[in-house]
Amino acid sequence: xxxxxxxxxxxxxxxxxxxxxxxxxxxxxxxxxxxxxxxxxxxxxxxxxxxxxxxxxxxxxxxxxxxxxxxxxxxxxxxxxxxxxxxxxxxxxxxxxxxxxxxxxxxxxxxxxxxxxxxxx
Amino acid sequence: xxxxxxxxxxxxxxxxxxxxxxxxxxxxxxxxxxxxxxxxxxxxxxxxxxxxxxxxxxxxxxxxxxxxxxxxxxxxxxxxxxxxxxxxxxxxxxxxxxxxxxxxxxxxxx
Numbered sequence: 001x002x003x004x005x006x007x008x009x010x011x012x013x014x015x016x017x018x019x020x021x022x023x024x025x026x027x028x029x030x031x032x033x034x035x036x037x038x039x040x041x042x043x044x045x046x047x048x049x050x051x052x053x054x055x056x057x058x059x060x061x062x063x064x065x066x067x068x069x070x071x072x073x074x075x076x077x078x079x080x081x082x083x084x085x086x087x088x089x090x091x092x093x094x095x096x097x098x099x100x101x102x103x104x105x106x107x108x109x110x111x112x113x114x115x116x117x118x119x120x121x
Numbered sequence: 122x123x124x125x126x127x128x129x130x131x132x133x134x135x136x137x138x139x140x141x142x143x144x145x146x147x148x149x150x151x152x153x154x155x156x157x158x159x160x161x162x163x164x165x166x167x168x169x170x171x172x173x174x175x176x177x178x179x180x181x182x183x184x185x186x187x188x189x190x191x192x193x194x195x196x197x198x199x200x201x202x203x204x205x206x207x208x209x210x211x212x213x214x215x216x217x218x219x220x221x222x223x224x225x226x227x228x229x230x231x
Contacts, residue, residue: 037220041160046123046222046223046224047160047209047222048222049211049220049221049222051219062218064217098165098166105171105175106153106172107154107156107168107172108168109168111165111167114165
């Protein structure tokens with residue numbers, strides 16, 4: 001059974017970097033058939049996919065256009081986890097952030113517990 | 122503005138059948154499969170339907186999905202009070218090279 005456990009601060013100051021980590025159990029971040037996503041939800045924007053990382057002989061990432069200039073998603077194979085870094089945050093980035101897995105079937109089947117991140121001074 | 126279009130709200134009485142639509146384009150639903158999620162604020166979204174019409178283990182057969190062209194639909198039969206939640210559709214978009222979601226439909230059980 002795959003489980004995703006998120007960690008990271010719930011409060012970030014404007015212009016700073018939001019950083020979250022997602023620890024994986026029951027699967028591998030280096031899996032050749034899965035992809036590892038970050039998704040956020042807010043009352044104003046609903047569900048919004050931010051990006052993903054995956055391994056297919058080499059590491060690749062895809063990012064949403066809305067955050068492409070500010071986002072980095074990176075794997076840590078030694079700890080079987082992956083991270084989100086979103087720089088230059090504004091109050092518009094206040095949301096609940098989730099990590100999630102895309103399995104070989106192409107859905108999004110497993111989600112972390114969610115982290116409410118508030119951007120405020 | 123969401124890439125996939127859903128009605129903002131839907132409602133029904135217990136026992137009724139309700140349907141929620143999801144409209145996309147040739148770069149997403151037209152080429153790729155559709156997923157549906159159930160979301161209660163404060164909890165993680167839950168996968169209800171994948172690959173257009175497949176139910177994960179544990180999802181009741183009251184929930185069904187369909188797709189035609191660039192549109193999809195989620196049907197919930199035998200409506201129950203615990204079905205009250207937000208429902209989102211999602212699909213991969215080949216032009217954006219990323220997942221796109223609908224804006225969500227708030228289902229109210231009257």
